[in-house]
Every structure is written in C-alpha cells, then in structure tokens.
Amino acid sequence: MNSRSSSLQYFLFGQNFADGLRTTLVVLVPALLLLYLGQPEAGIVISLGALCVSVTDLPGPLRHRRVGMLVCVACLLGVALVTGFARLNPVIMGLEVLLFSFVFTLFMVYGARAGAVGSAALLVMILTMDQPLTPLQVLQYSALLTGGGLWYLAFSLIANRLMPYRPAQRALGECIHAIAEFLRLKAAFYQTGTNLDEAYRNLVAQQVVVNEKQDAVRQILFKSRQLVEETTGTGRALVFAFVETVDLYEHITATYYDYKSLHQRFGDTGLLTDVAALIERMALKLDDIGLAVHANRRFAAAGFDLNPQLEAFKARIDALAAQELGLSTIVLKKVLVNLRNMQQEIQALLTYFDPASPTYTQSTDQLEYSRFVTRQDLSLQLLLDNLSPKSVVFKHAVRMGIVCLFGFVVARFVGLGEHSYWIVMTIVFMLKPGFSLTKERNYQRIMGTLGGGIIGVLILSLVQDTHAQFALMVLLMLGAFSFQRSNYIVSVFLMTPYILILFGLMGIGFRSLLQERLIDTLIGCSIALAAGYLLFPTWESDQLRTYMRDVVRANLRYLQQLADNLTGKPRELTEYKLARKEVYVSSANLAAAFQRMLSEPKSKRRNSEEVQQFVVLNHILSSNIATLTAAVTAANRPARSPEQLRPVQQSIAALSHSLQKLDAEAAETMPVVPAATAAAAGLPVPTAEDQQLTEQLIFIRTVSYDIGKVTDSVLV
Template sequence: GHVADLRGVGRLEAQLTALKAEIDALPKLPSESHLVLRKILVNLRRLAGRLGELEQFFDAETIPERKSRLDHGLFVSHQPIDPKIFWSNLTLGSVVFRHSLRVAFACVFGYLLTRLINYGEHSYWVLLTIAFILKPAFSLTRERNVQRIIGTLGGGLFGVAVLYLVPGKEVQFGIMVLCMLGTYSFLRINYLAMVCFTTPFMLILFSFLGMPFLELAQERVFDTVLGCAIAFGTSVLLLPSWEADQLAGHLKGLLRANGSYLDLIISALEGRKVSQLSYKLARKELYVQTANFSASFQRMLNEPRNLQRSKKHLHPFIVLQHILFSNMATLATDLLRREPRVHAPVLVHSAQKALRTLQSSLSRLHAEKEEGSKEGAPAAEQAPAAEDSLMKEQLDYINQVCVDMDKALRNLGL
C-alpha cells in the first residue's frame, strides 16, 4: 500500500513546477521578498526527490542496480607504519612529543615522591592516576582531575558504607560483582561513572583479602589526590599545550575543506559530472574539520582566561561556518540530483567569487598565497534564467557569508 502511494511522485513534481511558476509570477514589491517562498519550494523539491528514491528502492526492476556500493575504506583514516612519522615527532614543536615528556616526567616524579613519603602499600595508585589523568590538552586534564576526585570520594564513601552497614559477606560479594560490571561497562563511555564503581569494587575486594578497609580508603583518597595534583601541575608548568596555539592549524583545514566542497559545486555548475564518491568524501572532510574546530574552541574556553584568544570573534566565525555549510549542502544536493548541464555564466562567476574569498582567507594564514584552481576571468553580468534565479540568490548569499567569515578572520589576529 505504501509503495503504491509513492507512485504519485511524478505528479508531485509537476505540481511543484506549477507552484514555482506561480511564485515567479508574483509581483515584486520593494518592501517584500519571495526568498522564503523559494527556499520552501527547494525543500519541497528535496522531499520529492527523497520520495522518488524510496520509490526506486522498492521497485523490483531497480534492485540489481543497487549491488554496487561505495568503497567505505576511503572514509576511514589510515595511519601507515613509517619510521619517518616517529622521527618527525622528535621535536618540541610536536604536541605528541611534548605530551610524552610530560607523562614521563610526571610518572618519574610521582614514583620518587612515593618512595620518599613511603605511605601505604599501594603507591602504584599514584602512577596509575597520573597515567589516566594526564592528557595532551589542559582542559581534558582538568576535567579528568575533577572527575577522578569526585568519583574516588563518592565511591569511597559508598564502599565504606557497604562494608559498615551490610554484614553479610554474600551480599557484599554481590555488590562487588555489580561494581565490577559497572567499572568495565563504563570504562570507555563515562569516566566519572567508571571511577565511582571502581573505588567500592577495590575496597570490597581488598577487604575480602583481609586488609583494613578504612585505612585502605584513606590511602586510596590520598594517592588519588596526590596523583591528580602532580598531573595538573605538570600540564600547566611543563611544556603546556594551549588550544589557542592550535587554532590556526584547525582554521587552515576548515578553509581547505570549504574550498574543496565549493569546488565540487563549481564543477556541477560548469556541467561536469560529479561522482557520489568524491562528493561524499568532500562532505565527510568538511564535517570532520568543522567538528575539530568547534571542539578546539570549546576546549579553549576551559583554559585560563588570560590564555584565551579572540573569544568574541571566534564564536561568530563558528556560527557563520555552520550557515555556510548548510547553504552549500542544500545547493550541492539540488545540483547533484539533476542531470548535468551547463548553467549560466553568472552562476559560475558567483561561486568562483566565493571560492576566491575562501582562498584569500586561507592565504592570510599562510606565508605564501595558495594557487586557486577555479578563479578564471570574471563572467559578464547577465540575468539568469527564471529557473536559476533562486540558485543565483543562494550563491550570492553564500558569497556574502564567505565575505563575513573573511572579516571575522581578520579580527582574530592569528
């Protein structure tokens, strides 16, 4: 029954074409704009296209054509085993090398300190805390510090309460098993929950081995606080890595991904066929670069205020990036859904103008200006066809967003 309903997609396309003609026939007043109606029409066309895809999916005649699939291995990042990668990181400019030095120094310092203090029989807890807490980014280290201390104190109180208030060994053993399951269940999901389950699990386990649990809980808290203090101090004082210093690299990757995505749109406007594989790879790269830049900005906000850079200018830039991506994705989806054809030169020129703006922004972050692949000569301004008028408005809006991003980038001072 549902498949039969989808047979009306062709009639829906005809109705949408008639609706577009009615919108084009509306009088153009200076105080009114039909851009909202045109955007609604674009969304309706996208819905009609998806319904058409569903109709083809359930059509028995097209099932053999769906056997070909994209090479999903291209969407996964691969790290080759190359000695050059190791040697290239043996420099203080490498974030990985600096983090390795911090971890090594913190562990050696923690080991020597536990030998001098000689407190308790489980001083290795200090080293385990340092290894788990210390992260390449300061904000992640601080977050893990807070979670580790809260989880240890909360779990320690729960474990002591169980050992004091629950007399039966069988019930204590059942609680210990549940805590063990919670520890390994949340190991890679929620660090705070994992620590809350680990502490009572260890206390109950060691109490079964005949150790005094109250002294054990005190030692556990002391070792945790000591390890957190060493890790936090090392992340601040020894070769710290601040997110503000990494913003330029994330910006370069983001602008390159924007340019590659817009380059595909230009190819489609010029009548060249764009494969689904190249389009999805460019879209995936833009997703990744946008997420990396946004995550870096959020981590910077958790760092000391005196080290945060251009915070009031970065937030508008991120908002503009999301606006740009959504508009380019809408335009690209509409272009790839249609048969390839050469569009009006004014449309190509508008897209090339936006691309040149992105390349200009990227060149500002480089010592040398990068060479553009699609600049070309400016096209003669001429009115586009009626069916391309909405696309011209979208491209002009994309170009304006690129200009606004370039202005925001100038204010960043990177």
C-alpha cells in the same frame, strides 16, 4: 518509544556494554577458578594480564585489534620482567619509571590503539613496582601475566568469530542515533522563539559526535575486507546502510536557510511549526531504525508514510502563494523538496531489514571505499619526525617521564600505605597532552572517587553477607568497565566501591584503604594538574590555526565541486563524497578544539568570540553548498549564466585568500571556475528558481567574505 527507554536499550545493546561484559567475564573466570583450586594469587595475576590487554581492545577492524593485543602481550611480558628485577634497586626503578613513561607515551604517535598499548604497559609497570617478588617469582609472575593477556586475546577472537557483524552493527546503530539527534536539533530552528545562537552551539556540538560515530563505522567497515566482499550479503547491506546514512546526513545539513528571515516572512503562517513537527517525526523514526540496527532485530516499516503530511504541507504553501500575490514561496518549496529527500533516504535505509532486497546482492564497489579511511603510518620515520620540541606528543612524553619520576619519589617518601603506587597511576591516567583534557579528567577522577568511596563504605557497612557483597562487586565491575570509554566519572564512581569491596573480601580494612586512596588520588591529581599548566603546556588556542586552515581548505574543495556542477562538468561521485567527508571531519575537529579551549583558563583563551563566529560561519557555508549542490544536480542543466558563476568565482577567491593567511605554505594554485562560454541566447530563460539560486550564491559570497574578516580578527 520514550527517550529514556531508547537510551537504556542503546546502552544494553551497545559496544561499550558488550566490552564491559566481556572484560568482566574474562577477569572473573581465572580468579574464581584458581581460587577454587587454592591458588588465589595466581588467579589475580592472570586476571590482571587480561585486564591490561582489554584496555587495547578498542573497536575497529579485527586485524588491527589482533595485532594490537599481540603487541600488548609482548609489552606486558617485557615490562613485567624488567620491573620485577629493577624494583630491587630504587635508583634503577626510578630510571625505569622515567624511561618507560617517556617511551610508552610516545606510542601515541601511532594512534589511539598504540597509545592504549603504551598505557597498558605503564599500568603493568606501576602494579609490579611494589610487588615483593624473588627472582624466581618474577619469572612466574611474568608468565602468569602473559597467560592472562593471551587468555583475553583468545576469548576476544572467539567472540568475534561467533558474532562477526555485531561490532559493525553496533557502530552503525550508534551513528544513526547521533544523526537522529542532529536532525532533532535541526527542528529547533523552525520553532517559534528559538535562540538561534544557542541552537547553533548545540548543533555544532552534536556535529562533533556525529563525526566520531561516522569515523568509527568507516574504520570497521572500510578496513574489514570481510564486510565489503561480494560474497557476504550482510557486509554489503551494512556498507549500503552506512552510505545511505551519510547521504541522509548531507540532506539534513542542507536544510539551511536564513532562519531569521524565514521567521519574519512565514512565522505567522504556522508553516514553520509544521516543518519542525515533520522533522521531529523523522528524527524519532530514524532513532527507532538505529536502535533496531543496534540490537540486530527486525524493524517494521509500517506506519512511516509522511506523504499525506507532505502533500498537505504543499497544499498550504500553494494556498499561501495564491492568497498573497507577489509573495515568493520558493524557499518553502525547497524545504519541502528537502523533506521529501530525507524521507526517501530513510525509506532506502529500511531496505537493510529486508534480506530479499537487492541491497544484499548488489556489488558495493561503486565507490573506492579504501579512500574514505585514514591509513595509520607505522613507520619508524614517523617516530623520528616526532622527536622534536615542536611535536605535541614529544612534549607530552617528556612531561610524562619527568612527572612520573617525581610522583615515584613522592610515593616513596609520602606514601601512607602499601598502595602508594596509586599516586603514579593517577598521574599516568590523568595527565593528557592538552591542559583542558587534563583538567576535565582530574575533576572527574576526584568527584568519582569521593562519590564512589561513600557508596563503597555504605555497602560494606550495611551489607554483611559476603555473597551479597560479591554480587554487588560483580555489578559494579560490569558498570565500571562498561563506562570506562564513554563516561569516565561514572566509571570511577563505580570502580571505587568495587575496589573497596574486593579488598574487603580479601580481609583488608576498607576504611584505611579508602583514606589512602583518597589522599593518593588528590596528590596524583594535584601533580598532574600542575604539570599540565606549568610544564611544557599545550593550549588549544595554539592549535586552532591548524584546524581553521583545514576547515577553509575543505570548504574550498567542496565549493569547487559546486562550481564544477554549475559549469556543466559531470560530477565524479567519489571525489564529491571525499570532499564532503573532509568538510565534516575538519568542521568537527575545529568545533571539538574550540570546546576544549573554553575549558582552559581565561588568560589562555584568545579571540574566543571570533573563533566561535568562524565555526558558525563555516557551518553555514558548508550547509549552503550542500543545499545548492543538491538543487543544481536535480536541475540537470548543462551550464549556468555568467551572472550565477561570478559569485562562485568571487567566493573561491575569498576562501583562497583566507587559506593563504592561515597557512603561507598553502599557496597552492587557486581553483578557477571556467568562464561560461555558452551564448546568452543558448541558455534557458531565467526562472524564479534561477533567481533564488543566484540569491543563494550571492549569500555564499557574503559568507565567504565574512570568513575572511573573521580570519583577520583571529590572527591579530
């Protein structure tokens, strides 16, 4: 299957498209029904309530979605009532804008879903502030708005009851798709002429995507009791498949070696090209599996037997070793072992499609799954703790309140038409906690509005039939709602002509409307961008130290797991996988923060080259730890020699020292590797593999020292 066809199918069967389709239907049905009954205004208000609640219906456990939507409905009712009466006095309305913008932005301390509830509440305030309502109409308006929110809530819950496993299947499919792309990027390291620096940048960027997808699956699976109860075979199969994908991802990250040395030693043999071809084939098959899970359809495993190619690769390695005496091919054999492991994980993943497999009947309580998800603190104390200038959310809330009030005043005196509230709306949705995100959103908003405005004018000028205009409007709605979480510029590009067509069908001149929207958008974006730069700015370089600390701490814990294995201590599976997850999450957070920093003004970036080196070194470290952990576990030896333990002890000491530099309060007891107590005569005779292991442990020590040096450079 070609990549374009695969991408299209991932989109059509994806959660974003499903959410866009649901939102489109829920918004259209009451509007069309009440239009037919002669109450178009009431239909629009109900649709508005449904649209606002849809903003909070983020993917996740059903219980969280339900509570989030109920809280949102309550907020809509309260905000609509207060705004409906406050709008009668401009001063009181201005105070409400200041207070509500601050309070509802503070909701972000409770996570993304709570932040979406705050955004929906602000949207209602903005859309209500210019409504010409009498006191009685305020009550009617608030009731209709609440009814619309309850209508969306009911529709969403019924859809989930009819298809309870589809959100988890879609999330898992997207996760597998992201891992397949990560694997495809890994193949580049074995190809001739690859720029390793560029390859690392691409790999680290994709690591961020994989972490986001994995976390989305964890939230849905491990926080939904229905999916992990023993009575639901499909739920167990989904959990099993996800565990297999994470294990596969570990094997993929473990395929790290000194690629420069590999190419120097074996580049002329053609073996590395074979490795790249095998990896790309695995990535293609994995992508097909992900699409099948994503679309909830059967998958034929026939044709995926790489054993002949792997055996041929082994024969070529043996022939090379026989041909060039003295040439060590252990590293190639380790590559082969890793390829076999990846193939086995992919084969295990295929059991998901077989209802008769033990996957659907065996218990899933082998791991304490609840420990793999982060519990959101919803206490009042968390809010109180964030009422401090040191809190990023607090600074953002204060900034939002001040800037929205300023935008409200500007709209009152500079507004060009009846929709001057677009200025405040633009500020609310463009102003982000960090300047880099604010800058990116502003660019996307302006470009999307300009491009969409041109398309809207062309449609209204060339298509005169109202039925055709309505059909195009529905398609644009569907696209805008489907891309609003995944590609903002596309969403705005589609939403602008949709709004123009809607107002055109209502008899409002679209040319003057477009002019007003463009000017209001430019004003709002300018205010938001200036505020993000000048008013309590938050720069990513100020946050990097925290992310760096978390990465070093995670790698230190991960390395301790390897040290325990080397001393013969039995591995605790849950603790090991928790350490592995911590490495993945912290590494992705650091990489994402670094990418955001690069979009900030040059004067605000600090030590960008050193930070990039820090990111790559920690990726190399965790990859090597994964490689050695797999090798040591497979060897199943009770203990290792002191010569092999010494580099690990030194690596742990170096990382502990770096951690204390990054956080003086992190002076926790330094992990210590127990000294080898076995007599030298009691240890197995060292083999070539032992020598290779020792070399890799020394390499880990070198990387740990390099991390310490780079840490010093960053902290200067």
